[in-house]
Amino acid sequence: MILIICENILATKTVALSLGANTEAVSGIYTSDTVTVANIPPRFIRQTPLCELADGEYPFMPDKFRMSVTMKELERQLKPLFHAAGEVVFASDGGADAQARFFNICRHFRVGCPRSRMWLTRLSYGAIRGAFHFRESGRHLHRLAQTGLVSKGMDLMFTYNINQTFLHIGLPEYDLTRQEAIALDYVGDLTGRFDDFNGIPDGHSIRVNVNGGEGFESEAVWEAEEDALAVADEIPVGETVSATLTVDETDRFNIRFHTLLTLQMDAFNNLGFMPAHTLRLAQSLYDRGLISSPLTRCSHLPEKLRGHIRTVFPDTPGYRWGENDATIDHHAIITLRAIDQELPEKEKQLYWLIFNRMKAVVEQQPSRKYATVEFKIGEAVFYRQWELTGEAYEVTETGTFQTGVTIADAAVYPCDAPVAESNAFTDVMCAVTSKAEYVDEMMHTSVPYTLETGDYGSALDSLIRKGLVTLDGGDVYLSPEGQYVYDEFAGHEFAEMLLTWQFEANDLYQGDQAGRSVIEDFSGSLLCMIETIDPEAGE
Known part of the structure; x- marks a missing residue:
């Protein structure tokens, strides 16, 4: 049997x-x-x-x-x-x-x-x-179980000991998981950088208007206004200068099928659902057989599912079937059949969100074309880029062409350095998840998606419920209580330590080491973390 x-x-x-x-x-x-x-x-x-x-x-x-x-x-x-x-x-x-x-x-x-x-x-x-x-x-299933057992052991040790550490130094217990600590550390770093911003522009750029009214920005930013003005004085207003037009075609920016992370982001932005709630709704839809498993980080589909997709969308010009990281056992979230039963309203909303993403993927242009015009005046480079759509997409060939632009005027403007970070809730979800997955992706541990160590959306959600992070108008900040905790973490690279040991646990899947040695070495690192926060620990 x-x-x-x-x-x-x-x-x-x-x-x-x-x-x-x-x-x-x-x-x-x-x-x-x-x-x-x-x-x-x-x-x-x-x-x-x-x-x-x-x-x-x-x-x-x-x-x-x-x-x-x-x-x-x-x-x-x-x-x-x-x-x-x-x-x-x-x-x-x-x-x-x-x-x-x-x-x-x-x-x-x-x-x-x-x-x-x-x-x-x-x-x-x-x-x-x-x-x-x-x-x-096979043996790989045993190794996968070892990864899960070691990860769970590390969670148990971390939560108990960090609770005791907080109590010992006068903070409440928060039952922090390792995921929550990593997310809290990221939000704290981000909040600090935003707090340090003093509203003074970082520098000055030059904007050039050319024939037709198009505006070109300088690639460089000058710290001193007089330096930018000196460059602007050399711009030959009223003259035509040589420029290069480059037209590129790429599918890099195409819409992809949903992963758990992008579904949580999409549901928050469009439906107002928090990540943990989205996961529960998706799990219910999966249990009903309406969608595929939400436990995935893969945004592609394998060739074997082409027939299923074409029963719903006969023509799929927007999706390039072929080699990708999807398999029949691990692929993006898709709907499996039409709704044939009464569903709670929120489950129905999430179902259609997934369906409409599928529709957008298969009906989009198979690639996008971007045009970039660039010219130089002295050592200063000016550029403008835009996407080609409609008829322009159809008739414009890719390549590099020589052209010219006539300069109408030029002026210097104060500007901030390009913003590389955002404290918008969905952006933070994406950034923390990417940070956590970076080493695994580089080292190809290939561990199947694991909810307890991969769902940073729900970890951030939990921090909000615990009162350590504040969600205000779609942006996240540390609460005063969260700041007290972060102050104990700041400057010690605790998040990096926790992520390093999670990688070591994931590496068990490749069979390169023993689970007991990972647990023992993690214990040593955790003890150092505790003694850094509470020098009197163990006395």
Whole structure:
């Protein structure tokens, strides 16, 4: 008998129906002659919080972590199923955190038979049967579980010890996770840079108006106004100067399908939904089989889904099918079928937001054309760039051409240096996520999307609910309480330390080191962090 484990009741029912397990033995367990599908919620095994193990010890770095079963009746029902199983299959859309939960379940029931994994990216009958037929097995799943276990261990140690540190120095407990600490540190740095801005222009630029009224900005910015004026005096007003017209074609700025991050950003900007709420709504739509898994950082689709997309959009000129990082198990968020049931209004709004993004992707121009005119006067470079649309897109060829511009006038203006950062909520979500994912992308750890370590939108959402970050008119700032916490972090690169150790945990997936050594070394770094904040720790 093959035993399949799911983590919520709707997925369990759908998987059971797809594989012909039509008999409900007891609530949440479905059987056939060859397959049994059981629902084991994530809360079935509880990681014992360190506050229950430490007995007041601080700092506390445990040698082992403890777990306990919270659903004794379900445990009794599952025991004979695990003992009779010839193979145990985990069916989920989760990453390392989910695989770690499955590892703990198998260890609890002392599973000795083969184990495998079904990636439930789409809860449709055909996709489920395909995932079952092509289910994965191998050492890489064990390594994925180790990544999840080590990450969870680091979270438990960090939250307990930072709580105790705050209490010891006179701050409240905030139950900060590592993700929240990283996000708080980023918002604090950003708030400090905005506070330091004194409203005085950083420099001066030159604006040149040419024939036709187009305005050209100087590429350079001069700190002293007299230096800019000296350059402006050399500009030959009324004369025609040589210029270069460059027309480029690119798909770099094309709209992409939704990832969890861009869905959270889109839902906040267009619907006013906070990130954690968006995730809950998306998870509900996924459980109903209306959308693919929201747990993804991939913005592309594999060639195998071209047929599905074309059942909805027969012509897809705006999306370039071909080689990308998408697979049938890991791809962007898409709708799977039309709404055929009554949905809560907010779920319906999110469904159409996803659908309309798909429509925009497939119907956009396959590429964009940008024209740039540039000319030099002495050493000063002036330029203007714009996008070619409509008829201009169709008739303008790409390439570099020589032209001329007649200068009408020129003037010096005070200006600020180009702003590279923003404290808009969605921009901060994007920036923190990009910072966290940068090393993994460079080193190609290839860990499947893991909610507990990848969802920085919900981490920022949590900081707002805890009163450490303020959301004001779409912009985020540290609250006074958040400033007190940030002051303990500032200047010590704690966020970089936490991100470094998360990379080390992710690197376990590649099999380059042991989980125990990562936990031990993280403990040492965490102890240094605690002693930096609280020099009296351990006394």
